[in-house]
Amino acid sequence: xxxxxxxxxxxxxxxxxxxxxxxxxxxxxxxxxxxxxxxxxxxxxxxxxxxxxxxxxxxxxxxxxxxxxxxxxxxxxxxxxxxxxxxxxxxxxxxxxxxxxxxxxxxxxxxxxxxxxxxxxxxxxxxxxxxxxxxxxxxxxxxxxxxxxxxxxxxxxxxxxxxxxxxxxxxxxxxxxxxxxxxxxxxxxxxxxxxxxxxxxxxxxxxxxxxxxxxxxxxxxxxxxxxxxxxxxxxxxxxxxxxxxxxxxxxxxxxxxxxxxxxxxxxxxxxxxxxxxxxxxxxxxxxxxxxxxxxxxxxxxxxxxxxxxxxxxxxxxxxxxxxxxxxxxxxxxxxxxxxxxxxxxxxxxxxxxxxxxxxxxxxxxxxxxxxxxxxxxxxxxxxxxxxxxxxxxxxxxxxxx
Amino acid sequence: xxxxxxxxxxxxxxxxxxxxxxxxxxxxxxxxxxxxxxxxxxxxxxxxxxxxxxxxxxxxxxxxxxxxxxxxxxxxxxxxxxxxxxxxxxxxxxxxxxxxxxxxxxxxxxxxxxxxxxxxxxxxxxxxxxxxxxxxxxxxxxxxxxxxxxxxxxxxxxxxxxxxxxxxxxxxxxxx
Numbered sequence: 001x002x003x004x005x006x007x008x009x010x011x012x013x014x015x016x017x018x019x020x021x022x023x024x025x026x027x028x029x030x031x032x033x034x035x036x037x038x039x040x041x042x043x044x045x046x047x048x049x050x051x052x053x054x055x056x057x058x059x060x061x062x063x064x065x066x067x068x069x070x071x072x073x074x075x076x077x078x079x080x081x082x083x084x085x086x087x088x089x090x091x092x093x094x095x096x097x098x099x100x101x102x103x104x105x106x107x108x109x110x111x112x113x114x115x116x117x118x119x120x121x122x123x124x125x126x127x128x129x130x131x132x133x134x135x136x137x138x139x140x141x142x143x144x145x146x147x148x149x150x151x152x153x154x155x156x157x158x159x160x161x162x163x164x165x166x167x168x169x170x171x172x173x174x175x176x177x178x179x180x181x182x183x184x185x186x187x188x189x190x191x192x193x194x195x196x197x198x199x200x201x202x203x204x205x206x207x208x209x210x211x212x213x214x215x216x217x218x219x220x221x222x223x224x225x226x227x228x229x230x231x232x233x234x235x236x237x238x239x240x241x242x243x244x245x246x247x248x249x250x251x252x253x254x255x256x257x258x259x260x261x262x263x264x265x266x267x268x269x270x271x272x273x274x275x276x277x278x279x280x281x282x283x284x285x286x287x288x289x290x291x292x293x294x295x296x297x298x299x300x301x302x303x304x305x306x307x308x309x310x311x312x313x314x315x316x317x318x319x320x321x322x323x324x325x326x327x328x329x330x331x332x333x334x335x336x337x338x339x340x341x342x343x344x345x346x347x348x349x350x351x352x353x354x355x356x357x358x359x360x361x362x363x364x365x366x367x368x369x370x371x372x373x374x375x376x377x378x379x380x381x382x383x384x385x386x387x388x389x390x391x392x393x394x395x396x397x398x399x400x401x
Numbered sequence: 402x403x404x405x406x407x408x409x410x411x412x413x414x415x416x417x418x419x420x421x422x423x424x425x426x427x428x429x430x431x432x433x434x435x436x437x438x439x440x441x442x443x444x445x446x447x448x449x450x451x452x453x454x455x456x457x458x459x460x461x462x463x464x465x466x467x468x469x470x471x472x473x474x475x476x477x478x479x480x481x482x483x484x485x486x487x488x489x490x491x492x493x494x495x496x497x498x499x500x501x502x503x504x505x506x507x508x509x510x511x512x513x514x515x516x517x518x519x520x521x522x523x524x525x526x527x528x529x530x531x532x533x534x535x536x537x538x539x540x541x542x543x544x545x546x547x548x549x550x551x552x553x554x555x556x557x558x559x560x561x562x563x564x565x566x567x568x569x570x571x572x573x574x575x576x577x
Contacts, residue, residue, distance in 0.1 A: 054551040059560050061536070097427065224454050224490055227525030238490065245493045334427040335486050335497065337457060348460050348484070359561075363458035363486075371528040400551060 017043040024385065026055050032129065033396030037373075037389070041382060049377040049385070051370055056400035064360030068325050069095040069169050069349075072360065077163035079362065080398040082125050083341045085118035085154075087398075088167040090338040094347040095169035097249050098334045099323070106312065107171045107320035108253055113308035114157070114167065116301040117184070120191070121150040122341035123294045123301075126393040130291060131202055133390035134211050139201045146194060149187050156180060171320015181309055188302050195299060203295055204276040212287040216376040216388035219285055226375070227368040230343025231297065232392055234263040235290035242339035250338050257307050262296045264289070269296060287391035294393070297341075328355050342366050342393060362401055366394040415441055420501075430484070430497035438500055439517045445487065445496065446522055453487035453496060456523035459530060460484045461537025465504060465563040479504050481514060483539055502539065504562075518544040536561040 025036035034055035040048035060075045067075075069091070076091045077084040089111055096102070103111065128143030151161045157176055158166040166172055202208045218228070223236040233240060241261040243254050260270040264284055269275070275296065282288045331353035337346040343365025350359040369392045376388050405424065408431065412419050418437025423430050433441050445453045465479040466472035472479075485498040502514040513534075518541035519526045530541045531550040538559030541547055549556060558565050568576045 054549075054553070057551040059536070059551075062560050222524075225524045227456055227523065227529075240490055332426055335458070344457070346458050346486070348458060348486070350462055359460075359462045361458070361460040361462075363460075367528060367532075368525055371525070 019047075022382070026052075032390070032394055035370075035389075035394070035396055035399075037385065039377075039382065039385065044381050044383075046377055046380055046382055046385060049374045051373055053367075053370070053396070053399050056396050058401070060401045061360050061362060064357060066356065068327075068355050069329070069357065070322060070325055073165045073168050074163060076362075077165055078397055079364070079401055080122075080340060080342060080345070080366070080395045081162055082395055083118050083122040084162065084164050085167060086115050086122075086338065086340040087345060088165065089115050090336070090340065090345045091347050092167050092169045093249055093338060094334060094336040094349050095323075095329070097247075097336050098329060098332060098349055098351060099169070099327075100330075101170065101323075102249075103171050103320040104317040106175075106315045106317045109308050109312035109315055110172055110176065110319050111167055112253055112257070113184075113305055113312055114154075114172075116304045116308065117150055117153065119301045119341045120298050120305075121147045123298045124150075126294055126341070127198060127202065127291070127298075130390045130393070131208075133386040134208060136202075136208070139198065142194075142197060142201065146191055149190075153180070153184055153187065156183075168322040170323040171318070173322055175319040176312075181313055184305070185309060188305055192299075192302055195295070195302075198295065199276050203292065204279075209279045209281065209288065211384075211387055212291060212391065213279055213281040214283055214286055215380055215384050216287045216391060217283050217285045218372060218376060222372070222375065223285070226372040228343065228372055229365050229368065230339070230341065231290050231293040232343065232369045232372075234261070235293045236285040237264045239263050239265065242337055242344055246338065247336060250336065254304075256311075257304060259300060259304055262293050262300055269293075272296075275299075287387055290391045290393075326355050328353065329357060337363070340365060342395060342398065343369055345398075364398045364401060366392075366396075366398045370394050370399060411441075414444065428495075428497050430499050432499045432501065435500055435502060435516050438498075439519065439522075441498070442485075442519050442522050445498075450492075451496075452489045452491045454523075455488040455490050456519070456525040456529070457486040457488050457495070458484075459526060459533055460486075461533040461539050461561065463504070463537060463562045467563055481537065481539060483516060483533065483537075485519075506540075513538050513540040515540045515542050517542050518547075520544055535559070538562055 020041050022039040022041050024039060026034040036052040038050045039046050063075055064072045073088055076087040080087050124143040124147045128140035131139035154164060155161050158164050218236045220236045220238045223233050223238055239261055244261055329351040331351055333350040335348045337344045345365050346363030348361035349357055352358040373389055377385055408422050415437060418434050420434045421432035445451050462482040464477055466475050481502045481504050483500045487496045500516060506512040506514050516539055518530055530544055533539050534541060534547055535549040535552050536559055570576055
């Protein structure tokens with residue numbers, strides 16, 4: 001071993017480190033479900049991160065080949081179970097695109113209202129759980145307090161609290177109950193000022209800022225190359241949102257709605273004078289920016305919900321009838337991507353002209369977002385791994401399908 | 402995207418490597434031969450007027466009727482397809498590419514059909530190709546790390562093939 005060290009300051013040079021494989025997960029609290037990361041470390045520095053996924057795999061795509069599109073709706077719930085409404089909508093629109101069906105006006109506004117509400121719920125969990133990853137427990141409780149109220153609203157609308165199966169091909173299973181809109185409006189009025197609590201708890205909290213700025217920097221080129229989407233993509237400053245740039249059948253839902261894509265342009269976020277300023281340590285594309293985009297999207301969704309409530313209550317007609325189970329799908333194939341809270345969720349549907357699809361494919365947003373983890377974590381500290389992986393806001397149910 | 406003019410210009414550039422197209426479908430697609438895939442993809446990604454820099458999805462589709470009666474009436478011969486959904490962040494347009502492959506290489510069951518990997522063009526392809534390999538059984542030549550991704554590494558068979566049968570037993574767990 002080493003010779004006698006005379007100067008105590010040089011002892012560090014004498015500490016020899018070896019390469020070591022550290023297994024993180026699959027039951028690690030900060031891996032958001034059953035994700036296993038194998039880290040190649042040298043001391044505290046991580047040189048390689050290999051995600052092992054598939055612990056929740058149930059081959060939903062194969063199941064989809066044996067069920068009619070409406071029967072497959074519950075399986076889409078279980079993909080991103082934190083934003084099941086958005087998943088329902090993605091699949092419903094894909095089937096409608098193939099059938100050439102358009103929901104009536106009232107159904108359109110109902111869909112916007114419900115999915116934006118679910119987006120708030122999903123981002124609240126994303127925010128709370130991110131705080132949990134970084135070692136602070138209270139934001140999680142605050143976020144769940146608010147989310148609970150959204151779940152109550154959903155329970156009243158469709159009877160379920162997590163896996164809704166509410167929006168189906170053709171419309172929705174039921175119209176909103178009487179008095180629901182009032183409750184929803186009250187909730188939004190209540191939530192709006194609370195966002196500032198979250199900003200004080202996390203966004204401008206100096207410990208949080210120190211933990212999240214300058215690490216896991218994802219350049220816009222890399223973000224596009226890896227096929228990331230949602231807040232991860234927009235946190236890198238890429239101006240892209242399927243609600244604006246997607247296909248007509250999806251963007252027509254948001255026709256007439258005033259909304260702006262949340263991403264940094266020329267050093268500014270939309271309406272950023274109303275939010276805490278970007279800390280000077282933050283670099284575009286780092287963990288803090290991804291978090292910030294999510295926080296601003298919550299405010300945006302509150303605004304969209306309010307617009308949807310106005311339009312829904314003014315519109316006439318029905319909310320749309322779910323298609324019959326035995327409806328034959330036209331022959332052909334189509335692909336549609338929608339903007340889910342975690343990113344772009346794509347469904348690819350191949351039909352041979354029967355009531356059961358020939359092939360169903362789900363393109364998962366978290367799947368692509370997670371694939372960038374190895375590149376992001378290269379050279380970071382072990383303690384930063386939860387911060388980086390947490391900022392991607394992944395849901396394993398969607399990755400493993 | 403993919404109007405007749407675009408298709409003609411592609412055909413003029415690549416000739417027989419563009420082996421077909423269907424412009425009447427909801428999402429019009431262009432069919433590319435397996436050996437022309439890399440070249441066409443590189444052109445689609447780098448050409449300034451196209452700039453398909455975002456690979457949305459790679460899917461494998463298996464075409465096989467397991468029912469003999471249906472097979473007799475079928476319009477197509479059994480084959481596998483790999484479908485690429487491309488998107489351009491700059492121009493906000495999309496394109497569908499298809500590659501037709503035999504279900505088995507040289508018609509020998511067990512030998513997976515081969516296709517060049519597009520990992521060098523889009524990093525998305527890394528995990529997506531692993532998934533297609535895992536579930537649909539397509540071998541991507543040149544992929545740096547072609548392992549199963551969703552199924553366990555010792556899993557047998559490719560579940561999304563139409564003739565796949567669930568194993569009776571896996572490590573002592575009853576399968577069906």
